[in-house]
Amino acid sequence: MGLSPKVFHQLCNIVGKEYCTRSAEDQVCYAYDATRRFYPPEAVVFPKDAQDVSAILQLANTHGFYVTPRGAGSGMSGGSLPVAGGIAMVMTRFDRILTIDTDNLVAVAQPGVVTGVFQRAVESKGLFYPPDPSSADFSTLGGNLAECAGGVRALKYGVTRDYVLGMEVVLPTGEIVRVGVQTTKGVVGYDLARLIVGSEGTLGVITEMTLRLLPLPETSRTMLAVYDRMETAAEAVAEIIRRGIIPRAIEYMDNTAIRCVENLLDAGLPVDAEAILLIEVDGNESETRLLLDRIVSVLEGECRGRIQVAETREEAARMWKARKAISPALRRYGTGKLNEDIVVPRNRIPDMVAKIRSLAEKTGLTMLSFGHAGDGNIHFNVMFDKDDARQTSLALEAVDAVFDYTLALGGTMSGEHGVGIAKAPYMKKEISDDVLALMKRIKRAFDPAGILNPGKMLL
């Protein structure tokens, strides 16, 4: 659509000259997210409040340019990339935590607050914000809400959606509105708050959020269990849950993931194991001890694995370090990486792991899986040489096959990363034409001119 000098000048008038740029450097800096795809915006603006956002969106409707909101740019599916041009609207100036209400267990915050900063702020008051994406140290609450971020604690505590009570949102047409409630319950009118959560910034710009908190668990305990067979590991997970125990995390790494990490860290991981489970329970002291004992008794029974219980915080941190090193460890195995976050029914994880192994054997590419065994949310990675057309095409075919198998098992193509542009080409595998048409009508009901974050999710 092309941003005229006159419109750029108007944008600068709204946010102030120092918060408005179209320099080549800034265009490059705001052209990326964690997908490493490159879409430079025509201009970058940094609004300070909802009024600024509203004025920008009104201007976009008048002059027909696209606006793509952006937090820290750490998204995994391209949700914040200005793929159709227009401006990047960076929300980092919305960086205040407004209230932490210890009586009512709610907090009010702005979208540019870094999730980890928010977590620590509420923890310092004895409260707990459970959503914990791996990106928590740099991603923002606004981005987490837009993508409905998950993370390692979702098994027990749910995902971002479960902690959003209400929001102030600027609609694509510029109206500043409140949706949802400030209380833990509320059923007046359509549930717009939860419709906007996970809509990837296509239905409105979040300018304030009211979040539900929990009391901070007194303590947590962490353990590893090492398995020679993936099926036994999966059975252990099933048996833990069948006994009514819901740990806050049950993570797994497959054999390839274990070897990649060991190559990087030299941490003494068992490179012949088919799977490692990383299990963490929380609660008060006695409850946590009890949960741990019950899990150990499962893992020493028919679901026998080699168990290691962390006796100190440092030991627990070392266990997590291995899990968190997987993504960095992969860089050595190819210049190209496809990173998917499929979900399958928990008891079908072994089938999916076997499928991935057979695809790796067939293609000769490095493929691995790890992730949230407790809720069936598998991070599937394929490494390849991105300058090699054959490898690239084999990698893409493998992703295609994994998505098909995921859906055949009753799963979904994304548990927490979203669709954005990365999964948009596959969206019709999962979403029927009728539903996609309905989503497009909903998008139009919010954004008749189609100016807000176009080109995402096929919408």
Added chain:
Amino acid sequence: MGLSPKVFHQLCNIVGKEYCTRSAEDQVCYAYDATRRFYPPEAVVFPKDAQDVSAILQLANTHGFYVTPRGAGSGMSGGSLPVAGGIAMVMTRFDRILTIDTDNLVAVAQPGVVTGVFQRAVESKGLFYPPDPSSADFSTLGGNLAECAGGVRALKYGVTRDYVLGMEVVLPTGEIVRVGVQTTKGVVGYDLARLIVGSEGTLGVITEMTLRLLPLPETSRTMLAVYDRMETAAEAVAEIIRRGIIPRAIEYMDNTAIRCVENLLDAGLPVDAEAILLIEVDGNESETRLLLDRIVSVLEGECRGRIQVAETREEAARMWKARKAISPALRRYGTGKLNEDIVVPRNRIPDMVAKIRSLAEKTGLTMLSFGHAGDGNIHFNVMFDKDDARQTSLALEAVDAVFDYTLALGGTMSGEHGVGIAKAPYMKKEISDDVLALMKRIKRAFDPAGILNPGKMLL
């Protein structure tokens, strides 16, 4: 719009003659819900499957008649009443539980299954469906989803919305679609499942649902605490939660509620008390005992109340009997009853109770409150003589004042009953014109002809 004999005949062809009626008796039988308002439908049909529902809705679009879906007709806000005429579509033939998956903790059921029947079915397999509206013994899952029912366990476990993973839905235009997922996580496309939950049957007809389950808690313990001052009771609630204890229920009854129940049951309740708290914890044996001890230590400390811990199941049942007798007990106090379910921040309950007391004194009407102290969800009741115009008008004024005060405290007008027609006149107090206009556009995106459940929520 008027249903012609020809269209009635076509309806009968779809569902079969024995499942299609326009007799005066059936019109009367399906004219009510728990609001006791009277809106007879022109015809009543009982579809057996999604294809029937689709054919009926397509016919409605072609011939321009209204369709209002209905479960057990136990709604508190008129959501299932055919207020604009047309047909009542009764979903009771959708009465099968299709699967209960103990490995993945999900169940698939049809909307006409009675909630209590479903609860007991999953409990017999060691699983737990936490949403537990007071109507569970007769209301249906479909109605519970449509209204996003809550209940006494919401403090710890959340509401119906938190247990819906996916649904088969017939759109108002007749398409049979699937929304949401079958797994515990999923973020592909807009969150239509959660948009439809709580939309009061205005956006689609649910024909199948996938519900998330939990392991069944081993046991529960119940206790009462009696208070001379509402403020002390509220402080006890706050202190319990501040200490990181989340009971599955913290219910309260105010003094008027206590006296009404005592008049009915003669159960030895303390009629001079200003408040009774009914607290229930659950978990495994040792965890539950620990929670109970911790609560007792709070209640024996600065938040002293007269405590009674149920030592047997029968004792616990007696405690719940008093709580559940409140609504029936009120019948003696007037022919008219207004029953609202406002939510305020938990620590503002004493303010609201004081407000209600002053309104009762000013008007001379019986007013009381009880409900879910833990999540601030207050059932506020006004009793009056409905043939007395002055009393009726005073009662309505009191509701108006309570809603205004609710919103001033940062609350919402409904925590679990929904808007329907009962709260529609007040909807603009809480929902801004911009948001209401947006909701209307969403309604139109689903239902361009406006044939499905018209006249609800001002939509």
